[in-house]
Amino acid sequence: PAAKKAKINKLTPLRGDRVKIQGWVHRLRDQKGIMFIVLRDGTGYLQCVLSGRVAQTYDALTLNLESTIEAIGTLQALPEGKTAPGGHELVVDFWRVLGAAPGGEDAFTNRLNEKSDPSILADLRHFVLRGETASAVLKLRAAMLSAFRKALVGHNLMEVTPPCLVQTQVEGGATLFKLHYYGQDAFLTQSSQLYLETCLPSLGDVFCVQESFRAENSHTRRHLSEYTHLEAELAFIDFNDLMTHIESMICETVDTLLADPVASALVKQLNPNFTAPKRPFMRLSYVDAIKWLNDHGIQHEEEDAEGNVIKDENGAAKMVDHAVGDDIAEAAERRMTDILGVPIFLYGFPAELKAFYMKKMPRKEGETGPICTESCDLLMPGVGEIVGGSMRISDIAELLAAYKREGIDPTPYYWFTDQRKYGTCEHGGYGLGVERFLAWLANRYTVRECSLYPRWPGRATP
Numbered sequence: 001p002a003a004k005k006a007k008i009n010k011l012t013p014l015r016g017d018r019v020k021i022q023g024w025v026h027r028l029r030d031q032k033g034i035m036f037i038v039l040r041d042g043t044g045y046l047q048c049v050l051s052g053r054v055a056q057t058y059d060a061l062t063l064n065l066e067s068t069i070e071a072i073g074t075l076q077a078l079p080e081g082k083t084a085p086g087g088h089e090l091v092v093d094f095w096r097v098l099g100a101a102p103g104g105e106d107a108f109t110n111r112l113n114e115k116s117d118p119s120i121l122a123d124l125r126h127f128v129l130r131g132e133t134a135s136a137v138l139k140l141r142a143a144m145l146s147a148f149r150k151a152l153v154g155h156n157l158m159e160v161t162p163p164c165l166v167q168t169q170v171e172g173g174a175t176l177f178k179l180h181y182y183g184q185d186a187f188l189t190q191s192s193q194l195y196l197e198t199c200l201p202s203l204g205d206v207f208c209v210q211e212s213f214r215a216e217n218s219h220t221r222r223h224l225s226e227y228t229h230l231e232a233e234l235a236f237i238d239f240n241d242l243m244t245h246i247e248s249m250i251c252e253t254v255d256t257l258l259a260d261p262v263a264s265a266l267v268k269q270l271n272p273n274f275t276a277p278k279r280p281f282m283r284l285s286y287v288d289a290i291k292w293l294n295d296h297g298i299q300h301e302e303e304d305a306e307g308n309v310i311k312d313e314n315g316a317a318k319m320v321d322h323a324v325g326d327d328i329a330e331a332a333e334r335r336m337t338d339i340l341g342v343p344i345f346l347y348g349f350p351a352e353l354k355a356f357y358m359k360k361m362p363r364k365e366g367e368t369g370p371i372c373t374e375s376c377d378l379l380m381p382g383v384g385e386i387v388g389g390s391m392r393i394s395d396i397a398e399l400l401a402a403y404k405r406e407g408i409d410p411t412p413y414y415w416f417t418d419q420r421k422y423g424t425c426e427h428g429g430y431g432l433g434v435e436r437f438l439a440w441l442a443n444r445y446t447v448r449e450c451s452l453y454p455r456w457p458g459r460a461t462p
């Protein structure tokens with residue numbers, strides 16, 4: 001009978017049938033004249049067994065890893081005591097090479113050595129992706145994005161695709177990538193937030209999954225120059241609604257993944273100790289967080305007026321206690337999440353630490369200290385900040401004053417300002433770093449492992 005062409009993840013119902021599979025030779029083993037090939041087709045792995053004359057051809061004897069082959073045979077459930085991916089194997093009666101990969105010096109295993117220098121591995125990202133771990137991370141990424149979309153659409157948010165080429169900043173001029181644009185200056189977007197805000201009167205609550213770009217000279221575990229930014233904007237909400245919504249999105253996404261057999265197996269493979277976070281998330285105000293850091297002896301590097309770390313005569317950074325008004329840096333954030341071990345909403349950051357568009361917190365009578373904003377960062381154990389969100393200024397006079405305070409020329413923002421003029425509303429939103437969320441979910445050391453082709457300072461290849 002004619003063989004049914006199938007993908008490896010769809011084989012279970014075809015047990016006992018003759019099937020045709022195409023894929024890459026992932027593993028290869030010769031055992032007393034019987035060849036075991038683990039074939040990979042992106043959807044899964046399948047053990048193929050070649051014996052007798054099928055294993056005695058020139059092609060068989062010269063087959064190398066990463067060659068592509070087509071194999072036809074009978075799919076057999078494995079007898080008890082034997083294990084292979086999917087619980088079945090293909091007993092091959094016909095096969096052929098589609099694309100032979102080199103052996104010898106140029107063999108795949110000689111090109112890709114997992115212990116190589118990180119910069120060599122970065123150059124070979126296109127090969128690293130063929131590995132079991134890297135591909136599992138990317139598969140989980142895809143499942144995670146669709147779980148997020150399901151949660152967001154379930155909450156009545158509509159997906160839009162804002163532009164990447166823009167002429168306005170969102171998160172400060174210092175991290176803009178500038179480019180020539182038909183004789184004008186333009187930038188790669190830092191955040192789609194302002195565009196999402198313009199969608200509220202037209203589409204209601206909205207979200208996007210879009211690349212954001214940051215020209216930050218940060219060589220850290222959690223910074224990329226280009227990252228995937230999941231952003232959402234909601235109208236007629238208050239600050240408490242915003243944090244509750246973020247919490248729901250995260251928890252519903254995790255629930256969807258754990259309920260799905262394929263996605264939950266990926267989580268288990270990559271992060272065996274993963275447990276779903278408990279709601280409600282801990283909420284800690286910025287001012288209380290500063291106190292908490294000092295109570296726990298967590299200090300930060302002192303900087304001079306230019307932002308350079310002050311060093312002592314031995315070259316060690318001078319460490320000082322945190323004061324209200326200080327930024328809570330990555331290291332302190334990490335210590336905090338390491339000790340507390342749960343997701344933490346830090347909220348109410350001082351206005352001078354945050355972007356121009358953020359709504360100020362109402363001040364209680366007699367309250368002193370900095371003017372704080374209705375802003376929140378969600379910190380996750382092992383990663384730190386994965387979400388940044390806030391309520392936005394809804395009053396036009398306040399917005400115009402904010403441009404002025406930040407030294408922003410309001411001219412190119414006319415379309416954004418118009419939102420406050422033509423039917424303003426209380427609204428807020430957030431941005432979630434997809435690679436950071438994935439680093440938390442899949443327990444990856446760095447966000448570089450969570451991007452298909454990561455970009456960081458100096459790296460735009462492959």
Ligand code: 4AD
Pocket residue numbers: 170171190191192193214216222223224225226227229231232385386387388389390429430431432433434435436447
């Ligand atoms: O905190 P950020 O800068 O906030 C915004 O851009 C807001 N305009 C978002 C909004 O309200 N719509 O960035 C949001 C998130 C961060 O919490 C972090 O997870 C991620 O984006 N992020 C980065 N991820 C990787 N590499 C970088 N360089 C990142 N910068 C921010």
Ligand code: MG
Pocket residue numbers: 377385387388
């Ligand atoms: Mg932030």
